Amino acid sequence: MLLTIIYIIAITAEAMTGALSAGRRSMDWFGVILIAFVTALGGGSVRDVLLGHYPLSWVKHPEYLVITTFAALFTIVIATWMKHLRKIFLLLDALGLIAFTIIGCQVAIDTGHGFVVASVAGILTGVCGGILRDILCNDVPLVFRRELYASISFVAVVFYWLCSTYANLALETTVLLTLIFGFTLRVIAIYFGLEMPKFIYKDDDESSASSKDEH
Amino acid sequence: MLLTIIYIIAITAEAMTGALSAGRRSMDWFGVILIAFVTALGGGSVRDVLLGHYPLSWVKHPEYLVITTFAALFTIVIATWMKHLRKIFLLLDALGLIAFTIIGCQVAIDTGHGFVVASVAGILTGVCGGILRDILCNDVPLVFRRELYASISFVAVVFYWLCSTYANLALETTVLLTLIFGFTLRVIAIYFGLEMPKFIYKDDDESSASSKDEH
Amino acid sequence: MLLTIIYIIAITAEAMTGALSAGRRSMDWFGVILIAFVTALGGGSVRDVLLGHYPLSWVKHPEYLVITTFAALFTIVIATWMKHLRKIFLLLDALGLIAFTIIGCQVAIDTGHGFVVASVAGILTGVCGGILRDILCNDVPLVFRRELYASISFVAVVFYWLCSTYANLALETTVLLTLIFGFTLRVIAIYFGLEMPKFIYKDDDESSASSKDEH
Numbered sequence: 001m002l003l004t005i006i007y008i009i010a011i012t013a014e015a016m017t018g019a020l021s022a023g024r025r026s027m028d029w030f031g032v033i034l035i036a037f038v039t040a041l042g043g044g045s046v047r048d049v050l051l052g053h054y055p056l057s058w059v060k061h062p063e064y065l066v067i068t069t070f071a072a073l074f075t076i077v078i079a080t081w082m083k084h085l086r087k088i089f090l091l092l093d094a095l096g097l098i099a100f101t102i103i104g105c106q107v108a109i110d111t112g113h114g115f116v117v118a119s120v121a122g123i124l125t126g127v128c129g130g131i132l133r134d135i136l137c138n139d140v141p142l143v144f145r146r147e148l149y150a151s152i153s154f155v156a157v158v159f160y161w162l163c164s165t166y167a168n169l170a171l172e173t174t175v176l177l178t179l180i181f182g183f184t185l186r187v188i189a190i191y192f193g194l195e196m197p198k199f200i201y202k203d204d205d206e207s208s209a210s211s212k213d214e215h
Numbered sequence: 216m217l218l219t220i221i222y223i224i225a226i227t228a229e230a231m232t233g234a235l236s237a238g239r240r241s242m243d244w245f246g247v248i249l250i251a252f253v254t255a256l257g258g259g260s261v262r263d264v265l266l267g268h269y270p271l272s273w274v275k276h277p278e279y280l281v282i283t284t285f286a287a288l289f290t291i292v293i294a295t296w297m298k299h300l301r302k303i304f305l306l307l308d309a310l311g312l313i314a315f316t317i318i319g320c321q322v323a324i325d326t327g328h329g330f331v332v333a334s335v336a337g338i339l340t341g342v343c344g345g346i347l348r349d350i351l352c353n354d355v356p357l358v359f360r361r362e363l364y365a366s367i368s369f370v371a372v373v374f375y376w377l378c379s380t381y382a383n384l385a386l387e388t389t390v391l392l393t394l395i396f397g398f399t400l401r402v403i404a405i406y407f408g409l410e411m412p413k414f415i416y417k418d419d420d421e422s423s424a425s426s427k428d429e430h
Numbered sequence: 431m432l433l434t435i436i437y438i439i440a441i442t443a444e445a446m447t448g449a450l451s452a453g454r455r456s457m458d459w460f461g462v463i464l465i466a467f468v469t470a471l472g473g474g475s476v477r478d479v480l481l482g483h484y485p486l487s488w489v490k491h492p493e494y495l496v497i498t499t500f501a502a503l504f505t506i507v508i509a510t511w512m513k514h515l516r517k518i519f520l521l522l523d524a525l526g527l528i529a530f531t532i533i534g535c536q537v538a539i540d541t542g543h544g545f546v547v548a549s550v551a552g553i554l555t556g557v558c559g560g561i562l563r564d565i566l567c568n569d570v571p572l573v574f575r576r577e578l579y580a581s582i583s584f585v586a587v588v589f590y591w592l593c594s595t596y597a598n599l600a601l602e603t604t605v606l607l608t609l610i611f612g613f614t615l616r617v618i619a620i621y622f623g624l625e626m627p628k629f630i631y632k633d634d635d636e637s638s639a640s641s642k643d644e645h
Binding site: 019020022023024026027028029030031032034045049052054055056058059062063065066076079082135136138 | 264265266267328329331332335346350353354356365366369410411412413414415416417
């Protein structure tokens, strides 16, 4: 129940960030609506398609599509004020990341998968919407180039897994604890600008580029 | 039956536009064949995967793959004449857009979905092929930056839905009416250069970009 | 059995080439792990999703995810030596291409499909990982712009199909023969720099671009 409320807040927030990205590329209103939809519901859709978990959430609950559509149109209306809401958005997005992660993880557990698949499902749900948005807007996905994001999703999965497997806690307690834990981590990461170490590889040698790039 | 004939014309036309896009990127023949396949059959495949509607059309009818392959090779042969066929292609493509939309919409109806999911299925079938083509050719998808296109797909869905739900018409009549209606709209949109309003959003503020881009 | 060993070598090699691509884009460690995973297991996942062949291989065998993760981290550690291992990688990748192709083809045959679908399944398994990697790294997929690659996958499918349908050979013999045949072809293609003919299409005419690009 709590998770549903947070989920709806999260898809609204994600849809609005998607709409802003579409606006940066000067897309028309239909493009804005589509990118909002993909950003908000794409992560869960990728997870469900990969796990064969049908029907997808927005097919079962078409009202989610209505929510993301209104969120996109609302973003167009209030675009000029969006700059001032930046911090609120960052917090909503952090909440959304953890909520998406928990939901993805729980779907994998409910369908009988173990830790490895559950963590992939959790992370995919958390980050794939943003990756699809960046691909559609023709950017290199930013998820893996900024402050800790996917890694917090992973840590939240581990925390959630430990709580639900070993700690014998009720589902609601586990969800709430993971939300607080992951949200706090993300806020700390943003505040201090924490980043994962980067892997920087250069090979200017032409034949090398040719040999490694082509499969 | 009528719809099948139009569908085959449509996938041929779409495959040829895909082949031209691949040619603009100087791809080799295999790339041309793949992009043609994805442009023609990608929209329906995305819809079927999202709805869990198996087998996909080209798995059930492998002859569609043969058609798109020949269309791609034929495009390579007649490329120098393609410029003069531009207007015919625009019309075939308009026909294809409406045919794809109707088919996508009907698949959703047949599998028991309501208006919201049917309209998403219709629009995805109509526009996803072109979006996948543009992603593979590393462009920002053009669907949402030119004259009315996805929105005509949506209007066709509404028209089709109203006809089939409220007007008590036979399926063939509904299909034919929607084809004529949507095709006319698209031709009008091209002729007058009608466009959706665009959402243009700029935030040059660096910290803002950093905060909003990363999920 | 032989195929399983070669498959594991292949996903390791592919994961490492994916990790190098991510490194060229200066991604963080999580991005490197994700791109490695997508490069190694994306082709098979696309095939299984399109054929409705669940569960996906990495869902059934989560240890594959562990392998690609370690391959990615290992690549970060030995990156400075990678330049000297270039030729070994090319050979491992050639082996992987043929192994992926055979596996994809066999999955399609096992699920009752004919030659056309089997060849698409084989080629997709062989080349889609690299295509997804290039999309995530925001490149035009290189598969279709370098030496013979996808076409060798296709020739291997034809060879495999002929052996298993007409030659009455045991499965192991067919696999081994196809591996040797395809691997040799690929090595010849690399050595002599053989390429498919390219389709180069230019239309500088603005209205033409506008008319053909938008669906």
